[in-house]
Amino acid sequence: MSFINKLIPTKKVIIIDIGTYKVKVALCEYKNNEINLISYKEKKQDSQNIIGTEISSIEGILNTIEDVFSNVLNNLDISVKDIILNIPTSTIISSGKDINYKRINDKESIDIKELDYIVSKVENEALIKAKESIFKKTGYLDVDMKLITSSITDINIDGFIVSNPIGFTGKDVFISVLNIFIPANRYNIITTIGNHLNKNILSIIPLEFSLPKILSNTDYQYDDVLFIDIGNSKTSLIVQKSGVIIGFDKINLGISDLIKNIKNSSGDTTIEIIKNIDKKDTYLKEKKEFLEVFEEGFILSLKEILKSSLVPHKVFISGGGDNEFVRAFIKNINLTKYTLHSLKPLDFIKIDFNEIKINGDKSIFNKTNLGILSMMIATKEIISYKNNPLISLVKSFIEKNEL
Template sequence: MIKILSILRDLFTGTKNSDYQYRVALDIGTEFVKALIVRFNNDEVREIIGFGKVKQDYSNMEGGAISDIEEVIKRCYEAIEEAKAMAEVEVNEVVIGIAGEFVKGVVNKVSKKRTISTKRLQRKEIDNLVHQVQEESLTTAKKKLLADIGLENIKVELVNSSVVEIKIDGYKVSNPEKFQGKNLEVTVFNTFAPLVHVSALETIATRLGYRLAGIIAEPFAIAKSIMSNEAYEFGAIVIDIGGGTTDIALVRNGGIEGTKMFSLAGRNFTKSLARHFNISLTQAEDLKLKYSQGKVKEGRDQIDTTLKNDIKLLAEGIEVALSKLANSEALPQKIYLCGGGSSLANLKEGIKERELYEELPFFKTPEINLLTASDIKGIEDRVNLKDSTENVTPKSLALQAAMVQSSHEGNFLEKLVSNFV
């Protein structure tokens, strides 16, 4: 029935079903699983045609990572079925977002002096340099994980790679093929995650019956999705405050330079309210939402006081993460907040009170804005997603799902150049 309805719809809209590809974009969050069905083709038609959202149990996720895989699979199945019922198509590929405090983004640069400068660049040359960058990045990622969790010889997997910059004799080029020159310099942003996290996502895709077309780091997806001319030129800082983690991405010098994640986010606010008022987590979550929506009249001052310390800790965590990302270079002036946790009342003001410009290399006071789903361009929303901060991540993931090449498509260089930021 789904295929028949899809064919009829395509007849009425004047398009052929065979012209399109379909994928599921799966955002496995701490509070919700969100599934989006994406339709796209080679003519750069990108559309969200199905959406499903299912509440997670509190024990399903911890620190942005899956803790109960069987229950998460059930929630993913429910969300995807809801999205498929809306889209009225069959889908066999899935792209899954990954986040969490142990997901590491690493930027590395490698240079090479070419023997024959008049010889045109070949793909193999850049391919070899990129692999060299990946090996160096892997070592760095393992060191970061060792410092964070104290476990040596932890198995780490490459999640995704994106070329930040390619220079030939000091000149930046967007597509290096057929250029000539002596000095070749490649900068690549790589995202790594512990094998246990990656294998959990692979298991979910397999158990659900989908081929895993890609795994995308969620802060990377958001940062890449807002790469307007202004962000490309002046840079931006994206802070995604979810249920279990806060993910930060730095866009600078025309590319995504790095990401940082830490496990302090919306759920911490919920737990504080539950403890203070001696209520269940479900009741505390409901209270938090009503408070943010301005629906709580009595006891609002008490909630302000209860959450003040958590907001202060979050602002401190953001400052520490940005100091590590800054690497002594000037930080962009635009800061964008998104994610369900960013809509908490007084949170934006609490971050402003931290006066980040005093301790960090900002030229002037940074401008802090809330990012909403409507700010993500490049993909048509056919399902009327709620224009809120909480839908920024799934919409960004949907956009990248329509753009990423499957693991069996093209060679490694083609994928990297197609992901060029």
């Protein structure tokens, strides 16, 4: 929800995408309401840094990030204070809440004090609901979770959509919020990274929150879309309805699981496997086993996100596991067999990188690093929105709260 009330000064920021396979780092500059890519580097993770989807060696992660960091800044006389980053973890939880708030004095204009009260009321009710989601996901009632991202996905007054409620009159205020949590011990790793690099953490942006930003300024921006990111060790499913994220889920299965299985049975190298994996007559047994597990997780995740609503027929796939045999399989999944329904057959959408409002060398981007590209787009929004009082109140709530 955009509301910029004055020009934001030029700002440089480093974006860090900590994946289970690679660490990717981009040096960007925000200027004149545009994001400019100055430098981009990536480095493969040591296999001991991350086991499964969780960091197992903080020292190893820090060393890898430092190496990529220095390469990004190599020979550049640039000082950067702020970083934006994500972190690999399978325990990332979203919880949404819709609130109807009835104002007592509907003839008076909403001021910052009342808006603060409304936001706090909405967020506190959302936190109560979130505890139920966290217990369902983790099995623990008292697990420490940190609220890292909160987004007001919809706000209207007496049925009219607004981006900034201040100054409006009206009786009924409807607000929809989406909160994202990670375990407190995972959050502590992020603060350790910031301290080690001597940088200020401007924001934490999970892939599940940033990936839909890829469709900003495209014909699909406000459509219903199912996003599927098949990464190295996990797969993320995100559902967007009318341009708003309604929920996401993770499958603890990634393309590396298939590659390891093929290596064990065939003796082929990783390079050979990647080169041949989409050929129709190769690795049939291994692909069949992989897709069977994928389908089970795919269906369970869709049901968790959608409940009884329709599956979006427009599908956007990214990640190293975006292969033709996977696309063909997804396209032919019989949703009705699992009491899921879509108005039309699933169809894959493509984007033109020239449509993406990022200045710089876009040729470096491919299916494996769309995550950091989406983080760049999200970064532009984060910096742009800093003067929106609604966003400021939500940010203040995030800084003060955890479960």
